[in-house]
Amino acid sequence: MQSRSLVLAGLVACAQALDTVQYGAFLATATYSVANQLGFFPENGLNVVYNQVPNSTAAFASVLSGEYDILTATVDNALNYRFNQNQEVTVLGQLDQGPDLVLASIPSITSIDQLRGKPIIVDSPLSGYAYLLQEVLATHGLTLANNDYYFMTVGGTPSRFSALVNEALPNGTAVYATILTYPFTVEGQNLPSGQAPNILARISDVVYPITSSAFTIRESSLASKTETALLTRFMTSMYAANKFLLNPRNKRCSIQALVKQLGVSQNVAAQEYASAVNWLSGEVSPPRNDFSVSQTGIMNDVQVRLQFGGFSTPADFNFTAALVPGKGNLIDYSVRNVAIAQYLKHPLKGNCTLPH
Ligand SMILES: *[C@@H]1O[C@H](CO)[C@@H](O)[C@H](O)[C@H]1NC(C)=O
Ligand SMILES: *[C@@H]1O[C@H](CO)[C@@H](O)[C@H](O)[C@H]1NC(C)=O
Ligand SMILES: *[C@@H]1O[C@H](CO)[C@@H](O)[C@H](O)[C@H]1NC(C)=O
Ligand SMILES: *[C@@H]1O[C@H](CO)[C@@H](O)[C@H](O)[C@H]1NC(C)=O
Numbered sequence: 001m002q003s004r005s006l007v008l009a010g011l012v013a014c015a016q017a018l019d020t021v022q023y024g025a026f027l028a029t030a031t032y033s034v035a036n037q038l039g040f041f042p043e044n045g046l047n048v049v050y051n052q053v054p055n056s057t058a059a060f061a062s063v064l065s066g067e068y069d070i071l072t073a074t075v076d077n078a079l080n081y082r083f084n085q086n087q088e089v090t091v092l093g094q095l096d097q098g099p100d101l102v103l104a105s106i107p108s109i110t111s112i113d114q115l116r117g118k119p120i121i122v123d124s125p126l127s128g129y130a131y132l133l134q135e136v137l138a139t140h141g142l143t144l145a146n147n148d149y150y151f152m153t154v155g156g157t158p159s160r161f162s163a164l165v166n167e168a169l170p171n172g173t174a175v176y177a178t179i180l181t182y183p184f185t186v187e188g189q190n191l192p193s194g195q196a197p198n199i200l201a202r203i204s205d206v207v208y209p210i211t212s213s214a215f216t217i218r219e220s221s222l223a224s225k226t227e228t229a230l231l232t233r234f235m236t237s238m239y240a241a242n243k244f245l246l247n248p249r250n251k252r253c254s255i256q257a258l259v260k261q262l263g264v265s266q267n268v269a270a271q272e273y274a275s276a277v278n279w280l281s282g283e284v285s286p287p288r289n290d291f292s293v294s295q296t297g298i299m300n301d302v303q304v305r306l307q308f309g310g311f312s313t314p315a316d317f318n319f320t321a322a323l324v325p326g327k328g329n330l331i332d333y334s335v336r337n338v339a340i341a342q343y344l345k346h347p348l349k350g351n352c353t354l355p356h
Contacts, residue, residue, distance in 0.1 A: 021041075022068045030277075035048075036257075044348055069227065075301060088219035090219045091331045094211050095283055098203055099212060101281065106167045106177070109200070115142060117148070135207055177200070209300065214293065236348065244350055246284065254273055
């Protein structure tokens with residue numbers, strides 16, 4: 001039952017003009033879910049439109065063309081676009097360290113060796129996740145170079161998860177294995193036995209740490225004061241939501257936000273929460289959780305891509321220099337810095353009313 005005053009408060013809030021942010025994402029991260037479900041966007045005057053991206057090619061085209069204001073995508077994409085394709089993409093900060101990334105297979109495949117001769121479905125064979133898969137399979141002596149397996153391009157994690165569970169693509173082609181992320185890793189583990197995918201390896205057991213999801217924009221946005229101000233408010237809301245998520249005092253409210261966002265049970269949401277706050281592979285940016293890019297993490301991304309010939313940069317290209325944060329560089333913290341300063345002046349609280 002809603003009281004009259006609550007209804008009125010709602011109407012007043014709706015009457016305020018909110019500024020629209022077009023946000024592209026592969027999945028509703030826990031940080032986004034908290035921001036979205038607990039009012040961290042409207043509290044900061046924003047109407048954030050979530051655009052589900054189908055694959056990285058389409059996502060980067062949309063951010064570069066101005067269709068999206070901001071994108072969260074694994075940072076390897078940004079490395080590829082900037083250093084291989086000379087596209088002016090800019091990373092504002094790190095959201096996570098490889099969200100629950102696993103190599104998962106259909107129930108009848110129980111070891112990496114059984115993937116010999118099989119296709120592995122991916123977003124793109126030239127994506128960071130595909131290079132991580134190469135690294136993991138190589139621990140069992142399977143290499144792409146020797147044709148021990150091959151990649152089949154299917155799309156983002158939602159479509160790959162559904163293909164894995166169906167053990168087939170929509171066109172009937174058999175599916176054996178893929179890389180899964182939050183929230184699908186946990187969702188898969190909660191399917192009835194016989195349907196639950198097997199986890200053949202955790203990526204964090206092979207490469208650690210990695211920088212994964214990152215806030216990504218087109219560099220030209222930073223030349224516009226209006227656009228920069230909008231991005232700053234978005235980052236403030238996400239920062240507040242991430243801080244809320246990572247504070248154990250807010251556990252019940254965070255889990256409730258995940259129940260609503262993901263449409264999963266309380267039990268599954270509690271497991272998703274545990275994965276999102278995991279200090280190794282969750283939505284963290286240690287040590288301060290201020291969206292700083294882990295220099296070790298991003299260098300590991302670079303090393304994995306380099307190892308499998310994924311850069312067309314000159315042999316003497318200095319990645320250490322290229323990854324120094326600064327104006328005009330791949331990583332630029334100017335928006336993040338102002339966003340946190342704004343948060344410190346006016347902390348956003350969210351609207352969860354559950355007791356701790
Ligand atoms: C919190 O904010 C969200 C987003 O505006 C809204 O959907 C939800 O109804 C709000 N909840 C409460 C308890 O006010
Ligand atoms: C990416 O998605 C777009 C839009 O749905 C589609 O047209 C395109 O074929 C996809 N590209 C790849 C490489 O899957
Ligand atoms: C089904 O789709 C996959 C991925 O696009 C493709 O590689 C495969 O050749 C297709 N199979 C058939 C029978 O069309
Ligand atoms: C690469 O750049 C870093 C940072 O600017 C510098 O310290 C290092 O000496 C450079 N390495 C080489 C081989 O030039």
